[in-house]
Amino acid sequence: MLRVKLGPSRLLVAILIVTHSAAAVIVGLLSVTVAAKLAGMLALIVSLYFYIRCEALQISGRSAVLLEFTDKVICKLKTKNGQNFEYRVSESTFVSPYLTVLILRSRHSHSWSTQSIVILPDAINSEEFRRLRVLLRWKWKQLTNKGA
Structure with missing residues (x-):
């Protein structure tokens, strides 16, 4: 049918970077411990890497x-x-x-x-x-x- x-989608790469950056700013503004902020930032970096690699650039198998x-x-x-x-x-x-x-x-x-x-x-x-x-x-x- x-x-x-x-x-690959460059537009999706841009959207992912902007949304993950906005989330990182929000995590940075939270009134939690520095360790919690670092853990949140690390999770966002891993998420960004995963989605850009797999969904946006189609590098992953x-x-x-x-x-x-x-x-x-x-x-x-x-x-x-x-x-x-x-x-x-x-x-x-x-x-x-x-x-x-x-x-x-x-x-x-x-x-x-x-x-x-x-x-x-x-x-x-x-x-x-x-x-x-x-x-x-x-x-x-x-x-x-x-x-x-």
Whole structure:
């Protein structure tokens, strides 16, 4: 039905740096011990490193690089290291003209495993981004309502 290649996103890098910096300022302003502030700052640095490496620049082997949507309400995800996973698209997926947050749930009903993928316009071909948004906003909801 639809195959989407994901690439690195400079816009996501900038957003991550700004939000983590704002959080670091807030941690610095807290009236807690210096040790607690340092622990908070360290956690923010680790978080920033992880998300930039895995989500924004796609350097990590677990980075999502390919999404395939089928007619049977399945999303196949391929990682950079070649692993393949199958998910159902959650109804809590967010779709807008400038941002899509794809929330994927494990196909197994007994599993709570989820995967979220942030997709910005600079990480994907513009036509594929439009088709993905249309699919998620209209077609996918129709398929999930039918119980396909």
